[in-house]
Amino acid sequence: MDEDFKKAVEFHGHVCPGLAIGYRVAKYVKEHYPRSKDEELVAIVENRSCSVDAIQELLGCTFGKGNLVFKDYGKQAFTIFSRDKAKALRVYFQSDFLEGMDRLRQKAMQGELSPQEKKEMEGLREKIIQRILTAPDEEILSVREVDIPAPEKARIYPSLKCQRCGEAFMEILGRTAGGKVVCQECYEKMVC
Ligand SMILES: [Zn+2]
């Protein structure tokens, strides 16, 4: 197993097609942009599936550092912006060959798989992972350079204490209700 893939599996917890997809995308991007120690890279991911964990682990674009931006489009597409180069790559994973898997997955979710189909699904899953891991870039990745404005850097705001629960929160996220400055959570309890 490739060292990078091993690291991604360790972080994610298991081997799966989604993780393999993220690994291939991250690996491609790494050839062009070095891994992000701080916020040199920003990843804009268009899904929240297993693939994103490989992006976090291998590119250093993480939820915690604030250089991982999530768009809920349900697409295996990833735009990686390099602050050093002021350029971005959008990598779209071409998943056409996953269609057979989709059909079986749908059936599996409805609990309608025969033992035969279960076996078929496991075999197919293995094959798909292998295919994702070994296919040439041009067969599975569609890449283009895109012109996007530099994403805003992660900012640290002063803290305030909530006048209802007493917990500190980021000032910019404060709300007012009943003449008090409160945290979002208390606001929802008071108003919604
Ligand atoms: Zn997974």
Ligand SMILES: [Zn+2]
């Ligand atoms: Zn509160």
